[in-house]
Amino acid sequence: MAAAATTCCRRSAPAALLAVAALLCTTTTGGSAAGAGQPLDVGYYNKTCPAAEEIVRNETAAAVRESPDLAAALLRLHYHDCFVQGCDASVLLDSTPTNTAEKDAMPNGSLRGFDLVARVKDRLERACPATVSCADILALMARDAVALSKGPSWSVGLGRRDGRTSSAGSCGELPPLHGDVNLLVQAFAAKGLDVKDLVVLSGAHTLGKAHCPSYADRLYPSAGCSTADPALDARYADRLRLRCASANNADDDSSSNSTSELDPGSCVTFDTSYYRHVARRRGLLRSDAYLLDHRFTRAYVLQAASGRYDGHFFHDFAVSMAKMASIGVLTGDQGEIRTKCNVVN
Numbered sequence: 001m002a003a004a005a006t007t008c009c010r011r012s013a014p015a016a017l018l019a020v021a022a023l024l025c026t027t028t029t030g031g032s033a034a035g036a037g038q039p040l041d042v043g044y045y046n047k048t049c050p051a052a053e054e055i056v057r058n059e060t061a062a063a064v065r066e067s068p069d070l071a072a073a074l075l076r077l078h079y080h081d082c083f084v085q086g087c088d089a090s091v092l093l094d095s096t097p098t099n100t101a102e103k104d105a106m107p108n109g110s111l112r113g114f115d116l117v118a119r120v121k122d123r124l125e126r127a128c129p130a131t132v133s134c135a136d137i138l139a140l141m142a143r144d145a146v147a148l149s150k151g152p153s154w155s156v157g158l159g160r161r162d163g164r165t166s167s168a169g170s171c172g173e174l175p176p177l178h179g180d181v182n183l184l185v186q187a188f189a190a191k192g193l194d195v196k197d198l199v200v201l202s203g204a205h206t207l208g209k210a211h212c213p214s215y216a217d218r219l220y221p222s223a224g225c226s227t228a229d230p231a232l233d234a235r236y237a238d239r240l241r242l243r244c245a246s247a248n249n250a251d252d253d254s255s256s257n258s259t260s261e262l263d264p265g266s267c268v269t270f271d272t273s274y275y276r277h278v279a280r281r282r283g284l285l286r287s288d289a290y291l292l293d294h295r296f297t298r299a300y301v302l303q304a305a306s307g308r309y310d311g312h313f314f315h316d317f318a319v320s321m322a323k324m325a326s327i328g329v330l331t332g333d334q335g336e337i338r339t340k341c342n343v344v345n
């Protein structure tokens with residue numbers, strides 16, 4: 001994955017977008033992320049499937065206990081679902097002979113956890129047939145994955161319905177990996193999320209790993225850029241180069257498949273050490289590094305990196321996740337309740 005020439009080198013001037021420093025540590029309020037239709041309801045399955053949350057939690061816990069890195073996969077699945085066509089489980093649908101689904105779009109190539117979601121859905125179908133949507137399952141599993149990784153927990157509003165369409169072409173709605181912080185702010189704003197949500201939800205990179213092609217272009221000179229990314233700590237870049245060959249050498253399978261932890265040393269624990277890496281110019285992805293380019297996000301990163309605001313970050317993360325989980329939801333008689341998450345009924 002090579003960076004476009006214009007995006008390779010560091011922008012010199014930090015973007016000064018919004019003077020929102022006073023909002024640090026305050027709760028995000030309002031937000032227009034929710035879709036039209038009925039509001040989500042924490043007790044939505046109380047009567048129709050009272051065991052739903054427990055079933056999801058037990059299955060998720062068993063899987064994460066066995067493979068702790070699955071927590072990252074589940075969190076990312078929910079994010080990729082919500083940003084593309086809303087939280088409607090469209091990310092779970094398979095391609096058909098006439099349609100390439102989101103799942104098979106380039107940015108989704110490394111999504112994981114589909115089998116686990118299918119297993120949970122099967123359990124729920126046995127307990128309460130045709131009742132619990134795949135979109136709700138994704139929201140609950142993401143919440144449980146974070147909690148199981150020693151992160152915060154929160155109440156999840158429920159009642160989402162599943163979409164009937166999924167198109168690879170819609171994946172352009174995902175925030176860009178390359179560009180600058182302004183583009184990230186815009187991509188979040190397009191979903192009703194603000195700059196605080198951007199820096200808080202980027203904290204999800206406290207979990208999981210990235211494949212070499214996602215950051216190789218930061219490590220080597222490339223077209224239009226005579227140096228490695230100057231925003232990346234040089235010693236850290238040296239270490240990363242040992243595992244990740246040149247972006248121009250993408251045919252090298254062993255390198256393409258190699259991964260690095262997004263939060264080195266702590267990638268299965270949900271904590272604030274991601275922000276410490278970003279503050280030291282050791283954020284792995286360009287989007288992590290861009291957080292230092294904006295007045296508000298930089299201030300938040302530095303504050304979280306201090307280690308004295310873990311409780312604030314946990315609170316903020318729960319609030320922002322609830323906002324993200326309500327992007328473009330289908331409710332009422334919209335969409336359907338799929339019986340299998342990978343195909344429409």
Ligand code: HEM
Pocket residue numbers: 071072073075076079110112175176177184201202204205207208209210211212213214262285287
């Ligand atoms: C701000 C814009 C974002 C960009 C550009 C971005 C991009 C990426 C990329 C390129 C990877 C590595 C993929 C790979 O190489 O396999 C990744 C991993 C990950 N992302 Fe993000 N991301 C963003 C925001 C988010 C948000 C908002 C969340 C969740 C709330 C999230 C959760 C994750 C997780 C958990 C992983 C690790 C996945 C795994 O280990 O399987 N990301 N992200």
